Amino acid sequence: MKLVFFGTGGFGRYPLVCLSSHHEVALVITSRGKTESTVASLCNALGLPLLSTSNPNREETIKIVRELSPDILVVTDYGYILRDALISIPRLASLNLHPSLLPKYRGAAPIQRAIMNAERETGVTTFFLSRDIDKGDIILKQPTVIGINETYGELKIRLSRIGGKLLLRSMALAQRNFKGVSQEGNTTYAPKIRKEERKIEWHGSSEKIKNLVHALSPKPGAYTSFRGKRLIILRGRAIPRSGKKPGEIIDDEDLLVSTGDGSFQILKMRPEGSVTMSAYSFKLGYRPRVSEVMGA
Template identity: 35%
Template sequence: MEILFFGTSEFALPTLKLLLESKWKLAGAVTQPDRPRGRGRKVAPPPVKSFLAGSGVPVFQVESPKNLFGLPAFRHLRPAVAVVVAYGKLLPPQILSLPPKGCINLHPSLLPAYRGAAPIQRAIINGEKKTGVTTMYLSPEMDAGDIILQEEVAIEDDATYGELAELLAEKGAALVLKTLTMIDQGSAPRRSQDHSKATYAPPLQPWEERIAWEKKAEDLYNLIRGMNPCPGAYTFFKGRILKIWRAQVIDQDAGDFGPGQVVAVDPKLGFTVQTGQGRLLLQEVQPAGRPRMSGAEFSRGYRIEPGILLGE
């Protein structure tokens, strides 16, 4: 069975690794073009292209999947099935109908919940206690295809976006392999989604990254976890951005302090900030232009004391 792979980001790499090690032939991989990345904005290849360097697998880079048919090498491919993991673009009908055994997608949620581009981050930000991975047959509508297999995954109370994404990528890779085995044997299940229960996970917007101290401590804690390691939740300190990477909820309020005010400083643990309900102990922060540091280091270096207001 020949497989055509579509993927771009690091989330796709565990699946790609298992496919390369499998009994099936990886006929080709489609990924997005090289783009400026990182702080220096240097043009760099996507992770999938870098991973396949030297493997002998043909790599096709196009702005739009529709452009694939203009490539002679692609037109000669005869994949039995396509596997799509974190590709980042919708596939047109002419691609969906190309492999006789269908196009299989790995999605990091328990569909129909959290359809869309940011299911892992949204699940953490919303305070969910569980999520999962789903393999499904792709359809023209986003994340609405028939479900093949699902696996539930618990979200640990302190899990960050980066940590959960890594776990789901590994769980998902194994699920894709199981799915392909069943497809190869002609025994893959198929059930339609209950579209009335669909929820959505749209891309994060820049305004969502800013911490609104009037919200509950628990909600801000979830926001901080869901934004770590990217793009990072932030506040302002003396007019400059201060990113907050790790925090801990302290339930009790401090009577004489308003949202965003520093309540107390612990020389070992960090500093505590009042929210709309409860307090947050800030354990790891990053001032503009500086590396990450502990809340305690920041408190000493920037002379943090009770009453100082964050957010302005």
Template identity: 30%
Template sequence: MKPSVIFAGTPDFAAAALNAIVAAGFNVPLVLTQPDRPSGRGLKLQPSAVKKAALTHGLTVMQPTTLKTAEIQAILENQQADVMVVAAYGLLLPQAVLNIPRYGCLNIHASLLPRWRGAAPIQRAIEAGDQETGVCIMQMDAGLDTGSVISCHKYTIKTDDTASEVHDALMQLGADAIVADLQQINQLQPIPQSETGVTYAHKLSKAEAQINWTRPAAEIVRKIRAFNPVPGAWTVWQDKPLKIRRAKVVSYTGIPGVILHSNEHELIVACGKDSISIEEIQKAGSKAMSVTAFQAGNILQQGTLLASAETDA
């Protein structure tokens, strides 16, 4: 008999797992997700991706602001669920909640634990130049991604992968992995994480997304990939932010931040070591576009200096 599953999650990454769990025929008596948030130009309240998916399947949804109250814990207990699956939920699970399901709480984490515990594992893996990442299904405990690992599923990071592309690959990998583990939940044998190789994937900030042109081109390209789509690696042009969405390393040298070559098809900016050739760019208030489209109406001239994180931009 398949286990009964409480599901807790919020964004697309989690919604894919919920869809897969439902499609596999598991009973989901309750779905937890974050409260509706204002979004878009009108700042209208918008439901999370998980809420949309849950309602599509006719599932019961709750959106508590905390799981620490006796009331919500009683509701969870009353579901008599065998297991809770958690994916990018956004709320801490107190020990009282971790203890409720028969098989505890399983987390879908987007890294190869113990590397990149924390909030932004996909982005930090790309930024650090990791050649592979993946998804781990973890038995949750009270620590920050410190629980024993049930299964790991690897993904090779391509040289031009952005965070968005890795996210989508791991989203499907995680959905498949959690279904496979739920189907054999009686036989799972969690393995404690090693204390060797622990790293933390700290939350991204807009400030750190500003490009420092004195850094090597390879490092800058990794940052551009890691911060695409959010918050977007950026520099300053005409006193406004200019986001660089895609770029590659090229072997030119010059003063960091200076545009060395500029025409309708090419935009090369010098870095501390080597240079980058920008392939996709986005100015303030506009959509991302190819360099060819951008240069057609917004010519960046050779010799222009783009502001660096080292300046007062």
């Protein structure tokens, strides 16, 4: 089948590779930004035709897509809402791949929110595009268990791989005129991560801090302050050992920081103005001391 692919972020990487291996990708449309998108870099590597635009709903873009006469239009991790003028072009259908089990976690940050909320299960969903965001009829779902220490970056890659395979099956169903089923169940939302949510509150529970750290790793990163500078924490472990004042370092060997109900062991971080490093490298370079306070 001939398809047009809309995508920008890293979640769309494996689906695009998968689709290009089995179907004709007539055009890839990505967001125009200051830096080259993940999808744009991949297109250059694979030799796929690429169009970068800040507005996919412009008449010239619609004309280009219409002249290609695609069978399928695929959207994932794109960031723009497509108008009916685009959605209605393909011969068979316009599909979206979303990294959650819809109708749970509709919105911009479903993977991060699932980890932040300590969900044990998530997945990917394919659905037919409609006027309403993430509300179209469902084609297929594929659930998966979230690893107890899995980060956003790790889970995104895994869901991307699952999603690529699910898209192939979904396109086959669309070719057989499958119309999908309506979304049922409790609806929840996954709004974009706000800047203020990234700050670690040490008076919270160790488990909540761990979930926040892993949900925002590797980017944008949950942060605290240390010696007057920002410290982004990328991986850690909730520890039952109790401490004193929240934020206080209670063990400089294991890099344990006191929390509201125990302590949190920092395993990986990125100090302001430096590179990502292990706790061991941080201890050698910064020599944190017991009783120093983070987030002060």
